[in-house]
Amino acid sequence: MRALVLGGTGFVGMNVTRALACRGHDVIATRRARANTLFARKLGAKLIVADLDDVDSLTQAMKGRQVVFHCAGFYPRYSLNIDEQVSLAQRTTRHVIEAARRACIDRLVVTSSVATIGPPRQGRVLSNESDEMSADARDSVYFASKEAIERVALETRDLDVVVTCPGGIVGELDVKAGTGFIIVALAHRLLPFYVQGKTNIVDADDMAEGHLAAAERGRKGQRYILGGHNTTIKDLLLGIGDELGIRFTSWPMPLAIAKPMATFDEMRCAARGKGERPFIPREFVDIVRFGQWVDTERSMSELALREPTPLHITIQKACAWYERYRYIPRRLESRSVGESPSLPRIFAASSHSKSTDISSESRRTP
Amino acid sequence: MTAPSADILRNDVDEIIRRIRPDFKGEIKVTDRLREDIGLDSLHAMELLSAVTEKYELDVDIEEVQEVKTVGDVVQFLTTAMA
Numbered sequence: 002m003r004a005l006v007l008g009g010t011g012f013v014g015m016n017v018t019r020a021l022a023c024r025g026h027d028v029i030a031t032r033r034a035r036a037n038t039l040f041a042r043k044l045g046a047k048l049i050v051a052d053l054d055d056v057d058s059l060t061q062a063m064k065g066r067q068v069v070f071h072c073a074g075f076y077p078r079y080s081l082n083i084d085e086q087v088s089l090a091q092r093t094t095r096h097v098i099e100a101a102r103r104a105c106i107d108r109l110v111v112t113s114s115v116a117t118i119g120p121p122r123q124g125r126v127l128s129n130e131s132d133e134m135s136a137d138a139r140d141s142v143y144f145a146s147k148e149a150i151e152r153v154a155l156e157t158r159d160l161d162v163v164v165t166c167p168g169g170i171v172g173e174l175d176v177k178a179g180t181g182f183i184i185v186a187l188a189h190r191l192l193p194f195y196v197q198g199k200t201n202i203v204d205a206d207d208m209a210e211g212h213l214a215a216a217e218r219g220r221k222g223q224r225y226i227l228g229g230h231n232t233t234i235k236d237l238l239l240g241i242g243d244e245l246g247i248r249f250t251s252w253p254m255p256l257a258i259a260k261p262m263a264t265f266d267e268m269r270c271a272a273r274g275k276g277e278r279p280f281i282p283r284e285f286v287d288i289v290r291f292g293q294w295v296d297t298e299r300s301m302s303e304l305a306l307r308e309p310t311p312l313h314i315t316i317q318k319a320c321a322w323y324e325r326y327r328y329i330p331r332r333l334e335s336r337s338v339g340e341s342p343s344l345p346r347i348f349a350a351s352s353h354s355k356s357t358d359i360s361s362e363s364r365r366t367p
Numbered sequence: 368m369t370a371p372s373a374d375i376l377r378n379d380v381d382e383i384i385r386r387i388r389p390d391f392k393g394e395i396k397v398t399d400r401l402r403e404d405i406g407l408d409s410l411h412a413m414e415l416l417s418a419v420t421e422k423y424e425l426d427v428d429i430e431e432v433q434e435v436k437t438v439g440d441v442v443q444f445l446t447t448a449m450a
Binding site for chain 1: 386390408409410413414416417418420421426427429430432433
């Protein structure tokens with residue numbers, strides 16, 4: 002396919018670009034004028050400048066392309082000014098859709114998030130694509146923005162649009178350390194506490210393959226969960242600690258304390274005006290507050306997805322990447338990727354997302 | 368491309384640093400450390416290295432780029448890469 006990846010220097014965009022290039026597709030990726038392109042330049046795709054606030058530049062970039070992957074998902078550093086941020090998310094998504102119309106592309110694949118998948122209804126344990134995000138989650142900038150993007154995309158009737166909802170993505174090319182922030186923080190022993198809750202972790206390579214599958218086999222107007230493993234934050238941190246050879250001693254902080262602390266911390270960073278990363282990102286707290294275990298049965302079946310990469314291998318790959326590029330200190334004795342950790346029980350407790358595979362131990366996890 | 372002089376490289380590096388850190392008003396010295404003295408975090412430092420290597424169309428080893436610690440290191444890195 003002739004593909005265009007919007008957000009070609011971001012974590013999702015780079016992984017999708019790499020997957021497309023590896024499969025021999027003709028791929029072009031977009032970048033912002035001042036983006037860090039050190040990694041994106043190595044992926045085998047031409048980089049062109051396009052701006053989400055400039056429909057003409059987007060249209061120009063899309064011309065002659067069959068499939069556009071909108072991976073330039075809105076990702077605010079701070080969870081402040083919710084109305085402004087949601088409006089920005091809606092506006093930029095509308096620009097992408099308008100450009101797609103003008104360029105007459107065949108299909109638009111929009112990256113959303115598993116954040117838009119709400120609590121399970123009808124007595125189910127796992128959430129699926131039919132579960133709407135709960136209204137409570139709209140007080141979170143991250144959740145509200147993702148929901149806004151998804152609504153604009155799925156309400157578009159005159160274009161062939163498919164939406165993907167990846168879980169927490171862990172893997173290579175995470176230049177800004179998104180979900181992988183917890184790996185970097187733990188490696189530097191900067192995680193004195195954590196907030197316990199449910200999460201779903203997907204390998205970056207699986208997420209990228211899921212995007213290609215959505216482009217090839219997804220149904221128009223549908224959203225697809227790209228999930229990996231249903232687990233808990235504590236089990237995830239135990240697994241990371243095990244991989245890094247660090248004893249996990251972080252303290253579980255109650256949500257009632259974590260939310261106001263995160264909000265205060267973000268306001269402090271925003272007031273300093275240096276774009277500092279908060280010590281407790283509110284977005285992380287929200288992800289735990291509203292985190293769901295998800296059922297990937299539909300996406301596995303309709304998109305013919307492969308089985309998810311084992312979680313310990315995903316963690317190993319991510320740690321190796323962060324180590325290689327000095328995000329985390331070099332370990333004296335590195336394990337090779339694929340070798341089992343010394344505490345496999347951690348991952349035995351966190352099965353992948355199929356509803357039949359949730360172990361009783363994982364459900365019991367506090 | 369003809370290799371620019373060290374002075375030109377130094378000016379380019381200064382200009383990009385000021386673009387990335389517009390609130391940095393002091394003099395930029397060759398011995399300044401990117402993080403401690405200029406206040407570039409690791410992502411800013413990568414943005415700087417991305418910009419300078421892109422300007423001079425250098426295909427660099429990212430791990431090698433990350434060895435640079437000071438303004439002088441950046442200039443030296445560019446000089447060596449273009450030699």
